[in-house]
Amino acid sequence: MKSLTLKGVLAAGGLIRPVRSSGFCPACQGWVAGTGASVGTGDPTQNARTRREADPAALAALVVLVVAALAWILTIGQSGAAAMGMDMGLGSLQSFATTWLVMMAAMMLPTALPLVYEFAHNAEGRRGWQVATAALGVAYLSVWLVFGLVCYAVYRAVNMPWPDQRLIGALALVLAALYALTPIKRASEARCRELCALHDPLPFNLLRSAWVAGVRYGLSCLGCTAGLMVAAVIIGMTSLGWMVIISGLILVYKLAPPLEGRNKWLVSLAVAGLGIVYMLLA
Numbered sequence: 001m002k003s004l005t006l007k008g009v010l011a012a013g014g015l016i017r018p019v020r021s022s023g024f025c026p027a028c029q030g031w032v033a034g035t036g037a038s039v040g041t042g043d044p045t046q047n048a049r050t051r052r053e054a055d056p057a058a059l060a061a062l063v064v065l066v067v068a069a070l071a072w073i074l075t076i077g078q079s080g081a082a083a084m085g086m087d088m089g090l091g092s093l094q095s096f097a098t099t100w101l102v103m104m105a106a107m108m109l110p111t112a113l114p115l116v117y118e119f120a121h122n123a124e125g126r127r128g129w130q131v132a133t134a135a136l137g138v139a140y141l142s143v144w145l146v147f148g149l150v151c152y153a154v155y156r157a158v159n160m161p162w163p164d165q166r167l168i169g170a171l172a173l174v175l176a177a178l179y180a181l182t183p184i185k186r187a188s189e190a191r192c193r194e195l196c197a198l199h200d201p202l203p204f205n206l207l208r209s210a211w212v213a214g215v216r217y218g219l220s221c222l223g224c225t226a227g228l229m230v231a232a233v234i235i236g237m238t239s240l241g242w243m244v245i246i247s248g249l250i251l252v253y254k255l256a257p258p259l260e261g262r263n264k265w266l267v268s269l270a271v272a273g274l275g276i277v278y279m280l281l282a
Helices: 006-012 056-087 093-123 129-157 167-178 182-198 208-236 240-255 260-282
Strands: 016-018 022-025 030-033 050-052
Touching: 016 208, 050 260, 056 093, 056 129, 056 240, 093 208, 093 240, 129 208, 167 208, 167 260, 182 240, 208 240, 240 260
Parallel strands: none
Antiparallel strands: 016 050, 022 030
């Protein structure tokens, strides 16, 4: 049995890779990583061992996970105050925007990991690729912030919460279950997977490319999970447990293999069943 080493653990986690050759790209105005074989040292015993280096794309994805974990910590800390301050509504615009943005970082950044990894992998070695990758995440979260503010405006315009707010929350989950069966949701889900692949090469203006990719991916995610996110506005802002449940459903929609046939109906029935549970427990 092979002994467990730090290098083996990092390699298994995708954080290090064989050393790649580099070259100068005049268009990028800098040194870029290539895809050649690993670099040897001239010593046969050393050449037999593949030299390794940190994988920048994997490290970028790891940073996103760390940010999401910190957002979850902040969300857990905010949940108690939010439950007290939002029992009769969503609070002030400023408090809602802050809470919502942190919640979106916790819930939605993990679903953007494939896109962040592919973008960082394709942009690696170009000048400012780290800033562009960060801008990708900011653009993605900006879409969700705008969506939350629109929901807040509608919430206020219809004078919610209503006396039968429990039924409204249950109805939101049932409607989310029905929305999951619509062609809009299926098309948005397919678009999410297509955008994550980044089939086309990145343009020379890397920062602009990051903003465009982040906004496009955010809009496709919005189309994929709009029903659940509306339910999150109504019932998830004051309940950590329900927010975790909704986050799990979003991960299934975004990262699991596409649901087809009976599995699609079973998941929708499960979401509708959660609406009944919410009505009974709220």
